Amino acid sequence: xxxxxxxxxxxxxxxxxxxxxxxxxxxxxxxxxxxxxxxxxxxxxxxxxxxxxxxxxxxxxxxxxxxxxxxxxxxxxxxxxxxxxxxxxxxxxxxxxxxxxxxxxxxxxxx
Amino acid sequence: xxxxxxxxxxxxxxxxxxxxxxxxxxxxxxxxxxxxxxxxxxxxxxxxxxxxxxxxxxxxxxxxxxxxxxxxxxxxxxxxxxxxxxxxxxxxxxxxxxxxxxxxxxxxxxxxxxxxxxxxxxxxxxxxxxxxxxxxxxxxxxx
Numbered sequence: 001x002x003x004x005x006x007x008x009x010x011x012x013x014x015x016x017x018x019x020x021x022x023x024x025x026x027x028x029x030x031x032x033x034x035x036x037x038x039x040x041x042x043x044x045x046x047x048x049x050x051x052x053x054x055x056x057x058x059x060x061x062x063x064x065x066x067x068x069x070x071x072x073x074x075x076x077x078x079x080x081x082x083x084x085x086x087x088x089x090x091x092x093x094x095x096x097x098x099x100x101x102x103x104x105x106x107x108x109x110x111x
Numbered sequence: 112x113x114x115x116x117x118x119x120x121x122x123x124x125x126x127x128x129x130x131x132x133x134x135x136x137x138x139x140x141x142x143x144x145x146x147x148x149x150x151x152x153x154x155x156x157x158x159x160x161x162x163x164x165x166x167x168x169x170x171x172x173x174x175x176x177x178x179x180x181x182x183x184x185x186x187x188x189x190x191x192x193x194x195x196x197x198x199x200x201x202x203x204x205x206x207x208x209x210x211x212x213x214x215x216x217x218x219x220x221x222x223x224x225x226x227x228x229x230x231x232x233x234x235x236x237x238x239x240x241x242x243x244x245x246x247x248x249x250x251x252x253x254x
Contacts, residue, residue: 064121092165
């Protein structure tokens with residue numbers, strides 16, 4: 001799972017560096033982000049600009065990360081495009097998550 | 112149903128729930144993360160119904176909207192799994208709603224059975240006649 005983690009003040013950005021967030025990587029993806037939440041990080045940006053496909057496992061993992069924050073912090077999404085943006089709209093995840101065009105906007109919103 | 116299927120793991124499912132009054136033609140449906148049905152009216156463009164919804168079991172306390180459509184005689188409703196629209200070709204291009212709609216428009220005068228067969232042919236050709244990687248289902252109703 002190619003997931004890049006960077007810190008910007010109190011905001012942690014997780015950027016998925018592979019085009020598919022699917023069943024084969026959903027587990028490690030979730031584990032890394034949930035561990036960051038357990039470590040005390042409460043302002044998280046998930047950057048999906050490199051992702052062009054998310055399957056049901058990937059979407060479930062993203063939602064699990066949101067549940068791990070349990071209302072005590074923010075997990076926002078940026079960079080969704082094409083089929084991923086359509087999936088978020090179809091499943092109303094674009095209303096569940098705060099959505100931003102890019103990491104700069106997302107970081108600014110959480111800072 | 113959403114309350115009943117809440118779990119501690121990441122399992123969820125998508126669905127379309129609909130009721131048709133066959134006398135009046137009133138169709139009521141709710142959408143839970145499932146692709147919106149395609150409504151084909153004779154002489155008109157095919158349109159995709161619904162504005163989306165949260166899948167069942169994904170999140171608690173979700174309100175589901177109800178969509179109402181008054182069906183007219185000759186209207187056709189096509190429900191399908193995302194295995195249809197997300198089926199990719201050798202260049203990883205998805206079949207997409209637009210190709211499904213193109214096929215439905217081409218088959219406007221054909222029977223339902225012929226229409227479904229035509230969609231299947233188009234989809235198999237798109238997939239390069241390989242084995243499908245996701246479930247593919249398609250349901251056709253004519254009022």
